Amino acid sequence: MIDRRTLLVSSASLATVGLLGSRSGIAATVGAGATSADGFYDLIIVGAGTAGLPAAIFASQRGGRVLLLDSAPVIGGTLHFSTGQMSAAGTRLQRELGIKDSADAHFDDVMRISEGSANPEIVRLAVDQAASTVDWLMDIGLKPLPEHPVMGHGHEYYSERRYYWGKDGGRSILAVLTEQFEAEQKNGRIDLLLESPVTALLRSDAGAIEGVRASYDGAERVYRGRQVLLASGGYSSNPALWRELDGYQQHIDAAYPFSQGQGLRLAQSIGGYLRGRSMYLTSFGAIPADESSPSAIKTGFETWPDRRAPWEIYVNVRGERFVREDEPSVHRREHSLLPQPDQRYWIVFDEAMLTRAPSGIKDWSHADIRKAAVKQTVFYTAATLAELAQRTGIDAQGLEYTVRRYNDGVASGQDLWGRQHLPAPIATGPFYAIRMQGFAITSNVGIAVDARLRVIDVRGNPIPGLHAVGEALGHSQTSGKAYVGGMSVTPALSLGRLLGQTLPLKASART
Ligand SMILES: Cc1cc2nc3c(=O)[nH]c(=O)nc-3n(C[C@H](O)[C@H](O)[C@H](O)COP(=O)(O)OP(=O)(O)OC[C@H]3O[C@@H](n4cnc5c(N)ncnc54)[C@H](O)[C@@H]3O)c2cc1C
Structure with a gap:
C-alpha cells in the first residue's frame, strides 16, 4: 500500500545542495488519490527536472495519474544550474520579427555544426517540437531577453536567429514550469515524492515494466505504473562514470549534484544499453x-x-x-x-x-x-x-x-x-x-532509444512500458561531438512535453 505523507522541503535540505533561488514551498505528496482504482499510476516519471516537469504537466492535463519521483529535495533538476539557452526555429517570436526560419534549417544547422555526429532521428524529433515548446513557454510567461533570438553565444553560430533565453537562464524556465506544475498538482492527479531516488525498475514475468522501487528515509517502497519514463538526467556530477564511460577525467565540478547517472544503470539493469561512448568533447575551458x-x-x-x-x-x-x-x-x-x-x-x-x-x-x-x-x-x-x-x-x-x-x-x-x-x-x-x-558539463553517453523514445535492447526491441528522455539519452544524441547551442535544454523540454502529450495513459495501454 502506498504510504501517505506530505513533506515540505526543509531549508536545511536546500542548503545542503546549495540550490539557488529554488522554491522551498513545493509540497511533496503521495496518497492524494492520484493512483487509479487498481493502485497503478498511468505514468511514473523518474526525475522532476527539465524533461520530467513538462512530461508530468501534459500527462496530468490529459487526465493521467502521474507519480513524479526525484532524488533531490526540490524540483527543477539542472534548470537550477543551466544557462537555459534554447534553440527553436519557426517560433511565433521569429515570425513577429520577420525572421523566416524552419525546423528543416535548424536540423541542417545541427548536423552541420556537429559534423554529422548527432543522431539524426532524435535531432529531427527535437527540432520539430522546438518551436511549439518555446511558444508554449512564452504563453505561460517566459520572457526571452529583449534582443532575442540571436544567432549564437558561446557556441558555433547558427545560420539564423533562433537562440533564446530568459534573464535568469534555466531558472527563468523553471519559474514558469513551476507555476504550471503547481496548478496541476492542485488537480490531485500528480503525486510528487522528493528525496526519493528510484533504485530499481520492476518488470512483469512477460517482460513489461510495471513500476519502480524507490527509497525514502532508508526504507524501500514499491510504486506500480503502466508506463515509466526515465527523465533522470545525465552523470555530469559523477567522476567515476566520466572515467568509465568516456575515458576522461572530470576536472571541473559545475553540474547539478544529483546528475549521477542512475537512470543509465536502471535502463541497463533490464536489458537496455548505452551509446555515445566516443563522443566526449571539452569546452575551451575556464x-x-x-x-x-x-x-x-x-x-x-x-x-x-x-x-x-x-x-x-x-x-x-x-x-x-x-x-x-x-x-x-x-x-x-x-x-x-x-x-x-x-x-x-x-x-x-x-x-x-x-x-x-x-x-x-x-x-x-x-x-x-x-x-x-x-x-x-x-x-x-x-x-x-x-x-x-x-x-x-x-x-x-x-x-x-x-x-x-x-x-x-x-x-x-x-x-x-x-x-x-x-x-x-x-x-x-x-x-x-x-x-x-577544459571540461564538459553535459554527459555524452546515454540510454539507447528508438525514434519514439522507447528504451530498446541491443537487438533494437523496445522494452514495453519504458521510455527515456533528456540528458539520460546522452547529450551527444542531439548535439553530437560538438556543442550545438540550446540542443540539450530544448530537446529535454520538448521531448518531455511530447511524451506527456502522447503516451497512452489508459488502463489497457502499453507501448
Ligand atoms: C552549468 C550548466 C549550464 C548548461 N547550459 C545549457 C544551455 O544553456 N543550453 C542547453 O541546451 N543545455 C545546457 N546545459 C545542459 C542542460 O541544462 C541539461 O542537459 C538539461 O537541463 C538536462 O535535463 P534533464 O531533464 O535530462 O535532467 P535534469 O534537469 O538534471 O533532471 C533530472 C532529474 O532527475 C533526478 N534524478 C536523478 N537520478 C534519479 C533517481 N535515481 N531517482 C529519482 N530522481 C533522479 C535529478 O535529481 C534531477 O532533478 C547546461 C548544463 C549545466 C550543468
Whole structure:
C-alpha cells in the first residue's frame, strides 16, 4: 500500500545542495488519490527536472495519474544550474520579427555544426517540437531577453536567429514550469515524492515494466505504473562514470549534484544499453578555483576572438601552442584542446601585454591579475620564462622555444599557426601564466532509444512500458561531438512535453 505523507522541503535540505533561488514551498505528496482504482499510476516519471516537469504537466492535463519521483529535495533538476539557452526555429517570436526560419534549417544547422555526429532521428524529433515548446513557454510567461533570438553565444553560430533565453537562464524556465506544475498538482492527479531516488525498475514475468522501487528515509517502497519514463538526467556530477564511460577525467565540478547517472544503470539493469561512448568533447575551458581535480570554476577568460582579440598565447604542459589563438570557430578551438594532456593549457603573456591589452577577465583589472599571480597558484608570475615554467609545471625548454618562435612570427607577420592578430611579442618580464581547464558539463553517453523514445535492447526491441528522455539519452544524441547551442535544454523540454502529450495513459495501454 502506498504510504501517505506530505513533506515540505526543509531549508536545511536546500542548503545542503546549495540550490539557488529554488522554491522551498513545493509540497511533496503521495496518497492524494492520484493512483487509479487498481493502485497503478498511468505514468511514473523518474526525475522532476527539465524533461520530467513538462512530461508530468501534459500527462496530468490529459487526465493521467502521474507519480513524479526525484532524488533531490526540490524540483527543477539542472534548470537550477543551466544557462537555459534554447534553440527553436519557426517560433511565433521569429515570425513577429520577420525572421523566416524552419525546423528543416535548424536540423541542417545541427548536423552541420556537429559534423554529422548527432543522431539524426532524435535531432529531427527535437527540432520539430522546438518551436511549439518555446511558444508554449512564452504563453505561460517566459520572457526571452529583449534582443532575442540571436544567432549564437558561446557556441558555433547558427545560420539564423533562433537562440533564446530568459534573464535568469534555466531558472527563468523553471519559474514558469513551476507555476504550471503547481496548478496541476492542485488537480490531485500528480503525486510528487522528493528525496526519493528510484533504485530499481520492476518488470512483469512477460517482460513489461510495471513500476519502480524507490527509497525514502532508508526504507524501500514499491510504486506500480503502466508506463515509466526515465527523465533522470545525465552523470555530469559523477567522476567515476566520466572515467568509465568516456575515458576522461572530470576536472571541473559545475553540474547539478544529483546528475549521477542512475537512470543509465536502471535502463541497463533490464536489458537496455548505452551509446555515445566516443563522443566526449571539452569546452575551451575556464579558470579553476584551485588546482585540485575536480575543482570549482573561479572565473572565465575571454577566449572568443570576436569579443576580444587575443594578445596572449596558449600553451599545453609541454610548452607547445596547439591552436591559433584567434581561430574564429569555437568548435575547432574545442576540438584542438581535446588531445592536449588533461585538456589543460596556460595563457602566457608578459608585463607589457598586461599593461596594454584589455583585461581578459570580466570585472578584473590588470591590478587584480597581478595580485592573483602573487599567490603562484592558478595565476603565476616570474621574472623569467624558465622560472615561470618551473612554477606552473610547464616544460621550460618547450615554453622558451615556443615563445621565441612566436616572437619571430610577430616580427615577420607570419605566425606558424596562421594567427592574424599579432599585436606584440612576449618579451618583457615579469611574465605571467593563467591556468585554464577544459571540461564538459553535459554527459555524452546515454540510454539507447528508438525514434519514439522507447528504451530498446541491443537487438533494437523496445522494452514495453519504458521510455527515456533528456540528458539520460546522452547529450551527444542531439548535439553530437560538438556543442550545438540550446540542443540539450530544448530537446529535454520538448521531448518531455511530447511524451506527456502522447503516451497512452489508459488502463489497457502499453507501448
Ligand atoms: C552549468 C550548466 C549550464 C548548461 N547550459 C545549457 C544551455 O544553456 N543550453 C542547453 O541546451 N543545455 C545546457 N546545459 C545542459 C542542460 O541544462 C541539461 O542537459 C538539461 O537541463 C538536462 O535535463 P534533464 O531533464 O535530462 O535532467 P535534469 O534537469 O538534471 O533532471 C533530472 C532529474 O532527475 C533526478 N534524478 C536523478 N537520478 C534519479 C533517481 N535515481 N531517482 C529519482 N530522481 C533522479 C535529478 O535529481 C534531477 O532533478 C547546461 C548544463 C549545466 C550543468
